[in-house]
């Protein structure tokens with residue numbers, strides 16, 4: 001089975017092009033003020049225009065988004081999917097999908113097997129699931145973020161699990177560990193942010209290419 005990759009937290013035309021040319025299946029843009037990767041919806045619209053309709057899925061990454069943000073995203077960037085990385089309930093995910101008219105990727109913070117079980121409650125409302133490490137408070141400058149921290153969880157918690165929706169493995173992936181992560185977890189989709197950066201929010205084109213090459217070999 002071919003593993004597909006999402007490059008998350010893009011903010012420049014150069015890195016969008018690198019991810020697209022390298023074969024990323026998903027391009028992620030973060031809309032969360034405290035993130036070093038935060039972009040305005042209008043900026044994201046300009047960034048996705050060159051790749052729109054060219055077979056790549058664009059993803060708006062949000063944290064407990066309000067209706068105003070959903071409306072603004074749909075009036076500007078028009079993402080193919082909205083990722084929700086906060087404490088959204090199943091009914092809120094249903095509302096976001098109905099309001100936006102696009103599918104929702106629901107992210108879960110994982111440190112135990114019970115955290116993975118939460119996905120079942122979203123079977124009928126989310127289009128895809130994403131399992132990310134539970135952020136550890138007090139470690140490094142980005143530790144208070146709900147994602148994009150480089151923290152990992154035990155990949156084997158996903159091994160042999162069957163889900164009603166396609167699922168991403170995320171959290172601390174990089175070009176050197178993604179092959180082992182896919183082997184241990186069996187995940188069909190992988191997601192990376194800080195592991196392809198040279199500093200917080202600074203995507204490195206060479207690392208993006210190396211990550212996508214490593215996913216192809218996985």
Ligand SMILES: O=C(O)c1ccccc1N[C@@H]1O[C@H](COP(=O)(O)O)[C@@H](O)[C@H]1O
Pocket residue numbers: 008009028030032035036037061062063085132145146147148149150151170171172173191192193194195
């Ligand atoms: O990347 C961010 O800044 C971010 C902010 C708020 C919510 C989610 C965010 N990113 C997501 O977290 C995963 C894992 O990141 P990392 O690879 O461990 O750095 C990332 O792929 C995004 O989906």
